[in-house]
Amino acid sequence: MSATFHPGYNPMIRKIESIFALNDGERQALLKLPMQVMAIKADQDIVREGDSPSRSCLILSGFAATYKVTAQGKRQIVSFNLPGDVPDLQSLHLKVLDNSVSTISPCSVGFIPHEALRDVCERYPRITAAFWRETLIDAAIFREWVLNVGRREAYTRMAHVLCELLTRLRAVGLAEDHSCDLPITQNEFADAIGVTNVHVNRVLQQLRAEGLIELNGDRLNILDWEKLKQVGEFDPTYLYLENNQAAA
Structure with a gap:
């Protein structure tokens, strides 16, 4: 199914436009992305380390967390995921996930096929640039969290x-x-x-x-x-x- 939102309230567009200026054509292309929307209860994994997903997850509402677990079962949350975030966007290019993403609160999650994401990136190079910028900012957040926990x-x-x-x-x-x-x-x-x-x-x-x-x-x-x-x-x-x- 496709999810439809008013452009001013679409979580993905709100998130991207907080870090990158989109034009009308790019907004419409993102609004038309096919998306399977699911309601997921709190404390449920959305994706797991070791998965090879064929789609990426967009947090539409609620809070989630990206985390890793030690061999002894101790969890380290490495980022909190908010509405508009696509916490497994790297799965578009990396075949196997090296982390898990879990809901913290009840969430509405939109699953977007990788094929559709690749297609919109090919047709709209600036959307590719926006996703690249988002990934770089995620890396900057990870670096800040390493400093936070370590020092x-x-x-x-x-x-x-x-x-x-x-x-x-x-x-x-x-x-x-x-x-x-x-x-x-x-x-x-x-x-x-x-x-x-x-x-x-x-x-x-x-x-x-x-x-x-x-x-x-x-x-x-x-x-x-x-x-x-x-x-x-x-x-x-x-x-x-x-x-x-x-x-x-």
């Missing part, structure tokens, strides 16, 4: 991840000022920043106590954006956003 203290790691998520959500119209929905558990944050669940709880309590954030259920309110950026050593340059206001 920053847990308090700084958490502040940095919160700043990144708010900025990325704002760039695609899913945050209001300094507030956003954040359906990520403490266990998932622990797997992302490489500490225990207890340590995550301690760090979040410290951020609350210092008046930097407020968490009400799945809702994050950042009370002191400038201080949180300072604490998290957050410079949004690595996100390469077209709209600088998203990081303001």
